[in-house]
Amino acid sequence: MGDLTHFNEQGRAKMVDVSAKPETIRTATAQSSILLNDEIYEKIANQKMKKGDVLSVAQVAGIMASKNTSNIIPMCHPISLQGVNIAFDWVKEEQGYRLKIETEAKTKGSTGVEMEALTAASVTALTVYDMCKAIDKGMVIGPTFLVEKTGGVSSSDYKRQLNQTDKEE
């Protein structure tokens, strides 16, 4: 099994040395969501007809945050992120509408991009909250989790179990 790798001999946090790892193509997919009420859903949906919309701003925020991940997450390595994509999906639920946010990050480098995908998903959701909070502050963000990861060298690929995801959602 793994171990908490971010600590040095003095028991303090460090940024792990990855200079010996080969550069490989690495991808990660993460998912978040935000649950909001019917009124907000209608407002966002109508906005889509106009030139700018909530989701457009949120998605720019998510992409910019993914590029800034190593400045936001202390022990995260700076990498040359080479591709980010964010997709939205609406699901009607009992308590309102859930906006599903799926993010994909990709790089050619010596560390994975899980944090870039997760940070993009979180910030996209936070931005939707920000732009709709004048209507209702009761929106709920998440669950937020890693869906899939490929390309690592020391660690194997990861794929979240579907039923596991279902249960949490």
Next chain:
Amino acid sequence: MGDLTHFNEQGRAKMVDVSAKPETIRTATAQSSILLNDEIYEKIANQKMKKGDVLSVAQVAGIMASKNTSNIIPMCHPISLQGVNIAFDWVKEEQGYRLKIETEAKTKGSTGVEMEALTAASVTALTVYDMCKAIDKGMVIGPTFLVEKTGGVSSSDYKRQLNQTDKEE
């Protein structure tokens, strides 16, 4: 009822003018959490005995992110954040341990600090994920939500219903 306030006459996003609002003391409390397995819980708990620990790093990340909120969330006003506090609480659940993260933000200004509290909570959880992902990538972040908000002028105070919170958790 409110409206989507972040849009201008052309239907595009703008940063709303708050210069006419008086400066008042404003507070916000937000909550996030991360659900992790027994092994990670043990590792974090043991780490507490040492000089540095996962939660200590995560909490610094959360505080720094809250100060940086207006650079992360596009339509969020820059403010002089005047106090941030982050508290942790462990809850044993069927699937493992849930680390509850509660953040409080405070300012004297003309806009609220909900986004600062929510961003702090999200980034604290993301940092825990980052530092423990070598052991298990199946950790789940959230739900993340606003607990309370005071001090607004145009909008009334907000307090999340307890049973509402219970249900989502």
Next chain:
Amino acid sequence: MGDLTHFNEQGRAKMVDVSAKPETIRTATAQSSILLNDEIYEKIANQKMKKGDVLSVAQVAGIMASKNTSNIIPMCHPISLQGVNIAFDWVKEEQGYRLKIETEAKTKGSTGVEMEALTAASVTALTVYDMCKAIDKGMVIGPTFLVEKTGGVSSSDYKRQLNQTDKEE
């Protein structure tokens, strides 16, 4: 007449002390533009029908840059920017289409917001360039200039002469 105020006794740059100036409402309006060919114009115009578009991304970039102005322009004071708005206008010209970008910035503070408005306009134009450069790299940005400024204490309000603007455009 004025003087180069950003220099200290040693002849070196400094950030001027404004702590004695009263806090007043200050506004600034700036204008930039980008001249692009018919093909790009059509692509941007068609894109408007979709959910995301070039102008939407460009305008988020402009707003975020205006909040970040004091980190981009060395001697510019950090301020609590309280409102930013960006408007677009198309003008058909002999060489193609000119996208006019007009930005308004507002604060209540002890320094003006000319640089915030000008930076927003410049970055909005740069972002349009970035998103369309795969089609044609011959786009031309500017002229970029201050249109109007109000609210200063030591300096008087400013309004650009119309014929002056006409001539440069």
Next chain:
Amino acid sequence: MGDLTHFNEQGRAKMVDVSAKPETIRTATAQSSILLNDEIYEKIANQKMKKGDVLSVAQVAGIMASKNTSNIIPMCHPISLQGVNIAFDWVKEEQGYRLKIETEAKTKGSTGVEMEALTAASVTALTVYDMCKAIDKGMVIGPTFLVEKTGGVSSSDYKRQLNQTDKEE
């Protein structure tokens, strides 16, 4: 002909995947300018005799902005910029003096550096404006454009036509 490449299947902006592109040496040269009156010209020129001067500060700002381009321009890839140079040239015109700003950016990577060169040029000009605006707010920035680009793989090299440049200036 090219296409607007920054959009995903949902019609929303994305940061294009460049991980399959080979790393080559890439260069870009951009040009901006700022037109200012005789008084400012004299002040800047005299300042040159002293230890610090307007152009020195502006050029540091331009270099720092070029390194920060991917945080300023939303869909721009983070790259390891490996060289930046900024040169100035004065041209006497009918309405005053034009400070020409030419920037060169260079990297070894999988995307071009046009945006780094253009951002450097724009921010250099904005900084000159900032440091001289106490004397006259009527300065005009630009036109700003790409002069040359080399090293791409999928796209050919670019060189701006001289007469085209002449006309705009």
Next chain:
Amino acid sequence: MGDLTHFNEQGRAKMVDVSAKPETIRTATAQSSILLNDEIYEKIANQKMKKGDVLSVAQVAGIMASKNTSNIIPMCHPISLQGVNIAFDWVKEEQGYRLKIETEAKTKGSTGVEMEALTAASVTALTVYDMCKAIDKGMVIGPTFLVEKTGGVSSSDYKRQLNQTDKEE
């Protein structure tokens, strides 16, 4: 006597709440230095005759860092820094030349600006090191210390004892 104020009830770091403190004019003066060899001294001195010089770049870096202090120092409050000045002085010593760096920071706010002055001094010295390290890597930075502080409400003014400073230098 004082106490370590940056900790919450859980024994973890927090950003102290200063919202109840009145806004007063606050100043701080800090000092750093860098000891370098004769060859570097000559190179910097000659450079002064030219248009750009090492000290000019270093001083821009110091000013920009002082504005960015709350993003560099985790528990430091964001403030609207209202004035920064950096002065240089050369002292011939037995082992070479010492470049003395004195920084002054000023704000009208509810927290002091000691960290802004100290950060400016440190980054100015680091930048000199960066620009001269191709000649000799043996340069030594510091000691770096607070010289004076005024304007606090809960804490009294501070002035470093002269003989104390002498001894450390």
Next chain:
Amino acid sequence: MGDLTHFNEQGRAKMVDVSAKPETIRTATAQSSILLNDEIYEKIANQKMKKGDVLSVAQVAGIMASKNTSNIIPMCHPISLQGVNIAFDWVKEEQGYRLKIETEAKTKGSTGVEMEALTAASVTALTVYDMCKAIDKGMVIGPTFLVEKTGGVSSSDYKRQLNQTDKEE
């Protein structure tokens, strides 16, 4: 001997072109320290028993600053820092306790990481100052210097002479 390499033909600063240099593993070790009184030493030492402590926050600050070095030091190249470690050591001195801070930075790239190590050391010390200044503002930071450097191509490895270090401390 070397030369001031950061200047272009116009005598102005530039970011040196390193695109022709091969990518090699590069390391740098730097040292700083902060001298503080017995009371602060006791408070920090006692804090170690708790979950969060001064050194833990300071070390996170140092690591984050090292990743941000190219945004703090104007002519410093952006690099993909691949490992950072910070170690502490206490030394009892006549005037109190000296906290020694040793930082190691590592990358695989075309420029050295001296500035990343030195910036990490400086910011770690500044953060200790910030968190303890409520008790005593007389703490002194430094000397700060490079201890060792390996992996360069055009420049040879560097190792600070021990007696040289002793003398300065």
